[in-house]
Amino acid sequence: MPHAKNIIWIMCDQLRYDYLGCTGHKTLKTPNIDALAARGVRFSRAYVQSPICGPSRMSFYTGRYMRSHGSHWNGWPLRIGEPTLGDHLKKIGVRNVLVGKTHMAPDLEGLKSLGIAPDSIIGVHVSECGFEPWERDDGLHPTGRPRPRYDAYLRERGFEAPNPWEQWANSGEDAEGALQNGWLLVHSDKAARIPEEHSETPYMTRRAMDFIGDAEQDGRPWCLHLSYIKPHWPYIAPEPYASMYGAGDVQPAIRSHKERQQAHPVFAAYMDMRYSRNMARDEAREKVIPAYMGLIKQIDDQVGALMQFLQARGLLDSTMIVFTSDHGDYLGDHWMGEKDLFHDQSAKIPLIVVDPSGAADTTRGTVSDALVEAIDLAPTFIEVFGGTPPDHILEGRSLLPLLRGERPADWRKVLFSEYDYSMQDVRLKLNQPIERCRLFMAFDGRWKYIHASGFRPMLYDLLSDPQEFSDRGEDPACAGEIARLQAALLDWALHPKSHITTSNARIAAYADQQLQVKAGVLIGIWDEAELAAIRQRIGI
């Protein structure tokens, strides 16, 4: 078979690289996800473009670095006219469908200034980041925000409350039945009040199945983004997952006291964030991590159910399956909570691609250590559907050669990630100007260089220090590595793909074919004889 006909692109939220069976977790078993790895290629060095939901996802959905798409933080609207995967797939007749989270915020001001109604067909396409929203649900629904369809689903089943999402699916109860706020870490050891089948992960899986069933009638090829909110906080799992793991399953924290001594100012500011101080405590880790593991186990079971569904429908052989995450979670490692910085716990993601085509048979069950970026998925998908990724817009590279056993000689030698902390307390602590709250990672597979605007750089050698305990940013012995990666960062920074209106094919034709002279624009030609010679040479 030449190409997959459809793609299911599963994304977890805040799932870190090493919390799967196939990536080496000691006590968490994920047989269904591992089975995907056995059928496809697992990438061991895949990184996000920004270790925080919104900007990371905008990079996945545009195939462009954060510096190019400009949405640096959750809720920062993606500017109108920024081309998305959905735009590219639409041109080749492929549906780009969403079930779950995108974290997209529409550019309402841009829409207004161009006279586009947000609820028009084009308005929705733009506002949903190029997705056809089968069901949009960003998975965080505190009281006072617009309600998800999932609220109504819960109510229909008798789970009544002012905020069913929060009070049933994301809260626990104590021995007396009193509600326990699931946002708070201290309650992560409780079970969500909801029966498992009505919790968010299986609900979204069923919504994906609904779409797939519907799409069979429609007939057009599709890319389905099944985007789970979990294991993102609130860290609370329904039974049986809530009690599946305990303190004995929690791995020792990956951290060193030397990290706290002479920490880089930005790192120190993050270690001092409330969520870091809390998650650095063993008591918190022992409550949160078992819940986090249970939520992953639930996803694994749902992946299994989805694969069975595809098999029953005869779709397994025609569907590419992609499994990944939008960033990781420190979980107390490096004295940190949340994500934010570029340690592997935060910036590295699981990525498994099952390509059903015969051309990929040689790579099944293998692990690729190629340097892969989140932005590589968009061009991969376009190529799977037979399109040509627009190389003046997309900043990632198609993974298809890697899936088919090739290792292109010009594959990237350095990958990049970015972070903007202007929306966080860290800005206030460091007293940095808004435009300079920026961090950049350049990683060559061994050396991880971090440029922090206004501060000295950080540097980790993952060969001699795989746990990233020793910041060598001030080590004179590393000056050469720092200079080399700084030059790579400069080169990257100087070559954004910003000329999105002008294709490389058009550029090539212009000089190659002397289009300027052909159009009659005659620059610096001396006389009639010279002009005649030029015309003869270029054949006009």
Next chain:
Amino acid sequence: MPHAKNIIWIMCDQLRYDYLGCTGHKTLKTPNIDALAARGVRFSRAYVQSPICGPSRMSFYTGRYMRSHGSHWNGWPLRIGEPTLGDHLKKIGVRNVLVGKTHMAPDLEGLKSLGIAPDSIIGVHVSECGFEPWERDDGLHPTGRPRPRYDAYLRERGFEAPNPWEQWANSGEDAEGALQNGWLLVHSDKAARIPEEHSETPYMTRRAMDFIGDAEQDGRPWCLHLSYIKPHWPYIAPEPYASMYGAGDVQPAIRSHKERQQAHPVFAAYMDMRYSRNMARDEAREKVIPAYMGLIKQIDDQVGALMQFLQARGLLDSTMIVFTSDHGDYLGDHWMGEKDLFHDQSAKIPLIVVDPSGAADTTRGTVSDALVEAIDLAPTFIEVFGGTPPDHILEGRSLLPLLRGERPADWRKVLFSEYDYSMQDVRLKLNQPIERCRLFMAFDGRWKYIHASGFRPMLYDLLSDPQEFSDRGEDPACAGEIARLQAALLDWALHPKSHITTSNARIAAYADQQLQVKAGVLIGIWDEAELAAIRQRIGI
């Protein structure tokens, strides 16, 4: 008076810095432009963001660097949604009006994908780069392209031809009356066939006067961009300007034989371009430069006429006058023709600002050597009209403090310019990949550092070598200067203003006012007691 009520923003095309009386030309007299300098501030270190029409202008019109607006070359459409000066002025009720050239190409694909008709009100606003086109005329009209209104104007006056613009206004004739192609340098010493009053510069001046008359009835404040095509090629002037200057007025070429020895590969490739080889010949300089000077002299006279018109209408005291250019012209200096590289002949522009407000009285007739960029005009204009320049979008700085005698301590220490040669034969000669045909200048007022992707850097010391003959890019003694300016370039490259949808005010409020917690998104809070303490602290 607090502020000017209107702005007339005169732009010449291809007028280099040193071809005015007030900037030191020995034989060219420009009393009317000099009079502007006497009434205002003349900037002696103003540089364009790219020394080529289209991208330079898109930077003027957006207030953003080329790497941000993405239009790297003439005819590369400005992406839809890229905010323009016109967008910002519209919000504060100011008309942004065009008479003449912009070199704007509309993003037709972007318009189509958003369902916007190019001839709708919004479509025209976008397609005209935020200008209200009183008369759009890009000033280059070879046969086969859409015709300008100016063609009809000529025909109405009896200047009949298949292409009146080319055959009357931009061609000469020989002694026998035979047409001589004005595109060719050899004919630059001839007079254009048109009577002076019907040539392009006075025609456009009258069109500007038409608008000003009309605007008095309208009553809204306005910014009028009077954008002359001249002294841009075709280098041919009408009488009396055609014979006003001769070979004796041509200054010696600024060049050194050592420039040709061991020239940087990019510089060498440009010196080998047809237009450079031709313009490096004295015979060409002696034909072209007198015509170039005549065209400037004509502009000077038209500036005088326009000032008289304003005075007669009582508008001089309420109108800011800005006089500038979109880039220079080598005219054979440095063995080069055209523009393209960053020598002062190419990248430096004249800039005069006459601010009629009383606050500017102290600076009248002074020269400012502040490092100024083309992108500084957009925020200046917004501020003149009482608006607040959106500092998350605009990458330039308002010149108003400089006009009023202040020298902000944090004024830029380094300015930047860019160039993309992918559309030129130089790409083929150097065999560079399309995406890497990039040049970047970082200039601190003394050292001019030029980064050329894929090549060694260039460096000039304008203190010891004001004529820029010695490329110190490989001089070990300059390693420190190179490292310093490379670091400045990295810093610049890492901080584009790409988050155009999210204002700095919104960003500041978010962390300052704890908006995340107020919205109910509770991250990493341990228990009820901690939550209560936070709520109390932030007052909810």
